[in-house]
Amino acid sequence: MIALMYDGLELGTFYKENDKLKIKLHDNVETSWLPYIFELGLKNNTDMQVVFDEWIKDRVFPKNRMGSKKLLHELGLKKYNQHKIAEITRCSAMSDPYWVVYDENDTYAKNTIRGQAGFEEYPYNSLDIKNEEAYKWRIQ
Secondary structure, three states: OOEEEEOOEEEEEEEEEOOEEEEEEOOOOOHHHOOHHHHHHHHOOOOHHHHHHHHHHOOOOOOOOOOHHHHHHHHOOOOOOHHHHHHHHOOOOOOOOEEEEOOOOOOHHHHOHHHHHOOOOOOOOOOOOOOHHHOOEOOO
16 A cells, blocks of 8 residues: 555545556545645546656666765665655645655654654644544554
8 A cells, every 4th residue: 555645634545447556545635745746646537656766866866976876775775766766755845745655554753754853843634634633644
């Protein structure tokens, strides 16, 4: 199961249908909460695999980055593989709330850079959602 997250809030899950990757948003989740590229992909009925691949390009370090061999070693990889890097890092960045769940036990606190850093200015409910019990959360 792969899910798209906004801090601790699970926005939706990816699934295959007719050889195309799609995303099913959870109840009460608005498309405007998605990264813009996903919002456009949904609007245009684009294969989400294309959208996902483009999105992760900006969320992992480039192959030709200075020090990339050291980074690969730190991640336990022998060669550059964009999808493996995305899976290991969970596409997590300090600069925005989006990340990806690759394992059912992934949580904001354990698997994101922001969560691991303990930044209090990024509360789990950073969208200020009312009626929190109507949503799926992955906090601790």
